[in-house]
Amino acid sequence: MNRVYLDYNATTPVDPQVLDAMLPYFSADFANASSIHSPGQRARAAVETAREQVAALIGARPQEIVFTSGGTESDNHAIFGPVAQALLPVRPSSTLHPPSQIITTTIEHEAVLNACQAAEQNGVAVTYLPVGREGLVDPEILERAIRPETVLITVMHANNELGTVQPLEEIGRIAKEHKIYFHTDAVQAVGKISIDVNTLNVDLLSLSGHKLYAPKGVGALYVRTGTRLKQLLYGGHHQRGFRPGTENVAGIVGLGRAAEIARGSLASDAQRVSSLRDKLERGLLQHVPQIRVNGGAAPRTPNTTNIMFAGIEGEALVIALDLKGLACSVGAACSSGAVEPSHVLTAIGLSQEEAKSSLRFSLGRHTTDSEIYFALEVIPAAVAQLRALSPTFRKEATSHA
Numbered sequence: 001m002n003r004v005y006l007d008y009n010a011t012t013p014v015d016p017q018v019l020d021a022m023l024p025y026f027s028a029d030f031a032n033a034s035s036i037h038s039p040g041q042r043a044r045a046a047v048e049t050a051r052e053q054v055a056a057l058i059g060a061r062p063q064e065i066v067f068t069s070g071g072t073e074s075d076n077h078a079i080f081g082p083v084a085q086a087l088l089p090v091r092p093s094s095t096l097h098p099p100s101q102i103i104t105t106t107i108e109h110e111a112v113l114n115a116c117q118a119a120e121q122n123g124v125a126v127t128y129l130p131v132g133r134e135g136l137v138d139p140e141i142l143e144r145a146i147r148p149e150t151v152l153i154t155v156m157h158a159n160n161e162l163g164t165v166q167p168l169e170e171i172g173r174i175a176k177e178h179k180i181y182f183h184t185d186a187v188q189a190v191g192k193i194s195i196d197v198n199t200l201n202v203d204l205l206s207l208s209g210h211k212l213y214a215p216k217g218v219g220a221l222y223v224r225t226g227t228r229l230k231q232l233l234y235g236g237h238h239q240r241g242f243r244p245g246t247e248n249v250a251g252i253v254g255l256g257r258a259a260e261i262a263r264g265s266l267a268s269d270a271q272r273v274s275s276l277r278d279k280l281e282r283g284l285l286q287h288v289p290q291i292r293v294n295g296g297a298a299p300r301t302p303n304t305t306n307i308m309f310a311g312i313e314g315e316a317l318v319i320a321l322d323l324k325g326l327a328c329s330v331g332a333a334c335s336s337g338a339v340e341p342s343h344v345l346t347a348i349g350l351s352q353e354e355a356k357s358s359l360r361f362s363l364g365r366h367t368t369d370s371e372i373y374f375a376l377e378v379i380p381a382a383v384a385q386l387r388a389l390s391p392t393f394r395k396e397a398t399s400h401a
Contacts, residue, residue, distance in 0.1 A: 004374050006301060009362035018321075023250075031043045032246055034236070046252075065220050065223075065398045066242045067220075068220060070216070081324070100151045103154075134295050135164035143174050143199055151180065152181045154183040154240070159295075163305070186206060192266075192302060213262075214259075280376065281296070294307065311392060340357045
């Protein structure tokens with residue numbers, strides 16, 4: 001069976017050029033990058049080159065890049081480093097000493113939401129901002145939520161389920177005016193859309209290698225010069241004390257090479273992939289009744305579409321499509337198997353039934369025209385088959401198209 005993969009937001013394959021760059025650091029150049037002998041210094045040079053490559057992709061300076069194990073670690077470091085531990089000690093809530101505050105949104109990735117919930121358990125107040133029907137936060141509502149105790153604003157750049165791109169430049173301006181640290185989880189944005197940390201006024205930015213054709217288990221945190229961070233891990237003096245532990249040289253080299261490739265192909269990849277995404281959406285809207293594109297009116301990453309298919313269970317459709325050779329998802333891979341509907345989709349106003357009837361299709365660098373044509377053949381057929389078996393689906397239901 002020829003398989004079609006439309007789940008690039010879950011993970012991407014390692015680019016062959018990335019793999020070629022990594023291979024020597026598993027064998028001939030295996031040395032510890034902290035060693036002072038020649039093999040160690042070759043490894044160190046490779047790490048520093050990767051630091052330059054990652055920095056160039058997001059408009060940062062190399063010394064502002066801290067390598068991590070991935071997006072989740074970067075998010076946790078960005079939240080706990082400046083807020084719960086470094087900036088203001090956690091204080092008991094009282095009229096004289098109100099708790100420190102984090103401002104975030106209801107549609108963040110669980111790496112941010114669960115970190116914020118852990119901060120709440122330790123006395124930090126967290127404000128979860130609502131989003132509109134298209135999945136966008138209103139900067140005016142955000143500004144009104146700011147208090148004297150606000151120490152961090154964390155708003156994701158691009159949503160992993162909808163692809164919607166938040167108005168970060170305006171939010172960054174607000175954060176800067178109020179002298180509040182601003183973090184963005186840019187895991188789903190880096191390598192897909194142009195990013196400049198200075199234009200966005202972000203102080204902290206998280207990214208992950210396996211979302212941009214580098215291996216799993218490596219990521220980075222951008223830390224603007226002057227941002228005070230307390231380390232979460234204790235050990236050696238690696239990465240200027242920000243993140244101890246022997247560097248994953250091969251993974252870091254792979255991330256650097258992936259960043260370099262993405263920087264060179266960003267515009268062309270975005271144009272080609274968005275054209276294919278739009279073709280998929282148009283075809284489905286034309287041939288499948290009672291569907292709706294969730295967040296379709298908002299600015300989105302070029303590769304992502306989230307579609308509600310009325311009258312069916314999303315997980316059943318994912319399985320049916322998988323049997324036909326098409327891989328997609330009902331949402332975030334880390335939430336697969338969850339009984340509850342997507343918190344992102346319910347946050348934009350979908351009912352539980354609608355949220356459970358929604359699928360995410362995410363395209364990538366290797367997606368082809370023929371794969372989209374294949375998708376447009378199998379998806380309508382699978383939807384029709386499942387609807388025919390559904391006791392709840394009625395043709396007379398209000399059209400969602």
